[in-house]
Amino acid sequence: MxxxxxxxxxxxxxxxxxxxxxxxxxxxxxxxxxxxxxxxxxxxxxxxxxxxxxxxxxxxxxxxxxxxxxxxxxxxxxxxxxxxxxxxxxxxxxxxxxxxxxxxxxxxxxxxxxxxxxxxxDTNDAAAWQRQNGREVCPLFSSETEQVCLQRLAPGQTVVAASANGAELLVLDGSVAMAGQPCAPGSWLRLPEGDAPSITASAQGATVYLKTGHLSRTALTTSSALKA
CATH class of the missing domain: 2.60.120.10 (Jelly Rolls)
Incomplete structure (x- = not known):
């Protein structure tokens, strides 16, 4: 499949x-x-x-x-x-x-x-959150091949997805827009290597899950080899 x-x-x-x-x-x-x-x-x-x-x-x-x-x-x-x-x-x-x-x-x-x-x-725990680049971030995992976090965005803020190796996003609360495309809660986006559109929180703000770095050719090849 x-x-x-x-x-x-x-x-x-x-x-x-x-x-x-x-x-x-x-x-x-x-x-x-x-x-x-x-x-x-x-x-x-x-x-x-x-x-x-x-x-x-x-x-x-x-x-x-x-x-x-x-x-x-x-x-x-x-x-x-x-x-x-x-x-x-x-x-x-x-x-x-x-x-x-x-x-x-x-x-x-x-x-x-x-x-x-x-x-x-527990991302409900206030102690799990920190201030980074003008927004609230809850770090979840970080390694050489991937970084995972939640981000809380104020209205008009852009998602910080600084990675040349792809990104993946799930909208948890509020909504975002990507190149004019509205993305309501439950929307899932996957961006390949080198694709970096502006993703901006709507007027009510947004909370998103964000994973970056895991879609490089090396990371994809390695995970495929593990499954073989």
Missing amino acids: LIHADFSQRALVTPDQHEWTPSPMAGVERVMLDRVGEEKARATSLVRYAPDSHFARHLHPGGEEILVLSGVFSDEHGHYPAGWYLRNPPGSAHQPFSVEGTTIFVKLWQMQPSDSHTVRI
């Missing part, structure tokens, strides 16, 4: 384009934002758990990154309400579930083989 699989091209999925499809587990649906592969895939998705639904215990050979968007996401390691950021490194395993229901943003098979970091950050 190939969905937005040409990483040399810009990709944009707005909420009106979300197509929820069943997963192999009852009560769990997903919107596939990009995907290379079938069930074992390099994938970026929105995943929705109905109340009292679960996924079978499984391995993450290529790692897993999660941002909880609503409800409470759980596994045998803990319970994570909306706003929690999780990283499960390559080789980790868990059995996720949700009692009340949840929607999460998930990235699979996109970590480097050397990434051994387990990360748990």
